[in-house]
Amino acid sequence: MHHESDRTGPHLGPAEFERLGAEALRWITNYLDRAETLPVAAQVEPGDIRRSFPATPPETGTSLDDLFEVMDEKVVPGLTHWQSPNWFAYFPCNHSFPSILGEMLAAGLGTQGMIWATSPACTELESLMMDWALDAFGLPDRFRTGARDGDGSSDCIGGGVIQDTASSATFCALLAARERATDGVAGRDGVSACPPLVAYTSEHAHSSVEKACGMAGLGRANLRLVPSDPETLAMRPDELERLMDEDAAAGRIPFYVCTTCGTTSSGAIDDTAAISEITRKHGAWLHLDGAMFGVAAICPEFRWVLAGAEHCDSVCVNPHKWLFTNFDCDLFWVADRQALTRALGIMPEYLRNAPSESGKVIDYRDWQVPLGRRFRALKLWLVFRHYGLEGLRTALREHIAIAQEFADMIDADPDWIRCAPSPLSLICIRHRDGDERTQAVLEAINASGEALLSHTKFDDHYVIRVSIGQTRTRLEHVHKLFELLGMHGHG
């Protein structure tokens, strides 16, 4: 496309792109500055945003000179502001300026790293970042991707890859487990040709485990939701053992166990080390889903959150949740890369190439569901490079300290009950007056736009989750939230 005047009218050339891009940068910093003052949840009704745009695509192109005006008028009102310091819902999904720069560079390069040959830097920087992250989180060498001398050929049998999300990591791990348990028969001839397979996870684990069982053709009903301990809300190893033994005795194959480091509901941390002994007895694949809290292992004093990882077949953690890296960026490691590529690899003629056949390179397309790949390693590299491990530790420690202070405020308040252990940055609370009151407070705060909270249910109670970890969240924001809880929850 000619980026100059041509028969279809003037199109954006490099100079104009640089000018608009610079305006975009200012618009972004301005947006992030004022996000704090905006209602956190979009105050729109279904259809409002859509209706504000033309119903059909333009025949003739237009200049983008009014882009930021349109963004302010039509898009921003429809945003729920994840980057607001008053964001306490779901999980942080925080980002940072270095990470945004990484996304810009990836977009500008427009490279696609489906195989090593289609951009060696894309693959090699990614495998290096997976090793950097492994060192950062203190994960064992069994997950290392490249040899220490960086020769790329690697005598490692494990390795890591960036996935879009932990849901995909869970699914890929499940597929690898399925193929290992059936010696490749499930993928080749179908699950019908295999003995019945059963998967296990905590009753509080993420819904993606159930979704993965459905997608993989194993059946959501063949996932056992293991009861949790009433105090810790973590999976009960004894219950897991009982269920696995029962299934095995009945001729079913316990093939996959997913433990969680930070359940979505309560942030519970399963005892992966204890569970690994049971899992090993049955030869099942053990996946540790550290999406929520795994990154805390970057601090030596929180390294215990990933305890037991050394016994796992796969692990994932999410820099796009709580490590200042733009969504999407899930880090997924396997101890046996061949188990993964056996489940996901296919080599059509049109992708054959000498480097792949040499065995000296990684083709990450065989480590994931899609074929194509963005250059996601750039943003993670810039985050590590700019902040360093010390900078990242300081930031996480600050979040955790704020969260602990908030937990203390709750404990000292007669109106509120803290209803789960809160060693890190997620505090679960409910009102003493009961579920209706808890829900009413959440709805009032969310409707006020002053903060955003999300909820869950456990122990038969409606529970507010206070997730602390936005890039710009400071103690003052948590104080404000506490005041809001008092305002709506007192008397």
Added chain:
Amino acid sequence: MHHESDRTGPHLGPAEFERLGAEALRWITNYLDRAETLPVAAQVEPGDIRRSFPATPPETGTSLDDLFEVMDEKVVPGLTHWQSPNWFAYFPCNHSFPSILGEMLAAGLGTQGMIWATSPACTELESLMMDWALDAFGLPDRFRTGARDGDGSSDCIGGGVIQDTASSATFCALLAARERATDGVAGRDGVSACPPLVAYTSEHAHSSVEKACGMAGLGRANLRLVPSDPETLAMRPDELERLMDEDAAAGRIPFYVCTTCGTTSSGAIDDTAAISEITRKHGAWLHLDGAMFGVAAICPEFRWVLAGAEHCDSVCVNPHKWLFTNFDCDLFWVADRQALTRALGIMPEYLRNAPSESGKVIDYRDWQVPLGRRFRALKLWLVFRHYGLEGLRTALREHIAIAQEFADMIDADPDWIRCAPSPLSLICIRHRDGDERTQAVLEAINASGEALLSHTKFDDHYVIRVSIGQTRTRLEHVHKLFELLGMHGHG
């Protein structure tokens, strides 16, 4: 994270981000300008790039002031330059300045659109873009997402969603088909609880169909690769009918057929209309994979490429291949959204919310494999808005005209045989002296760095694929390629 001086040292603040960002913009335009002069394929050995970076993550952060120096020294040599005008390999994966701006804005906003409530604009702009694209490509109303009056509640039963890739679209369509064929039993109780299911696609279709059958637990062996016509290289409807009838007679259920608009090998276009009659007879799901050439339907004279879409259960096309929109951006439509959400939807308590329960909004997490979602609609919106349909048509017509001129050059050259119909932008050629010669020419050109080609095999021949469609590819680049073919292929 404090973006000012703090105890961990100075971190990138807004002003510095704007300054570095502006430098990134200049670096990007400069890179795109000089991409033409760089060897298209990276001239590196496995491990070279990795070795040029520190083996371990930095303890202490550093300024990003030398970022572009490091990019030039360490990253660019490891890139295979997809955006080079001398790129003729695989598929274009072209991008544009408006699209890059869209990626920047998405990165800066840092919003995550897993459900409507987590950013209504993310969902509604996406559903609107799916309808804009439907109008642009002349797809039927059965795939429309929102009511024409844009009320968002929609009396539509079909709808569209942006997927990362066509591989994922193929997989999601297959899962929806599996659930429809088994009335939800496969997802709930597993494929073992169902009668045997069989899928069908052309022998030249993309490998993702086979991968999808494996992942879904149906078995790759239960995909029939239907023979193609020796002239058109399109799937033979009579052979498909024979196979489906045979399977049905044997008690197997023909449940899914994937036709292709632009096979990866040769760009063949299956006769979806004819195939739909056979598919309907068996009640099978019909998915049209228009990843490669579907976007050509934006030109009225090429609308025929999607003929038969009106009979399909699902369709996809890829703006990230040939519509100037950054990877990833695959557009995926289904005629029955409930068939899709039945296969992929799960509602855990922590995601329950009033808008979702009202039925008036779309939660796109239930339309895809992962849970989280980037704001990908922004880039597509900016591409449509800036170029308009006319601008996009002009660009595609220019690519097609150049490709046709190249086809004429090949036809007039005694050394080369054009070995597949080439109505659009992919020209398949082989050397008269045989496969070894063809391969040697490809390898010589790729090694020269002057252009990049990829290959395939059909009719028992090694075939060079010349895919024309990069944003900056002009007739002169194709002339140069033709000269290279002569230089390495003559005498």
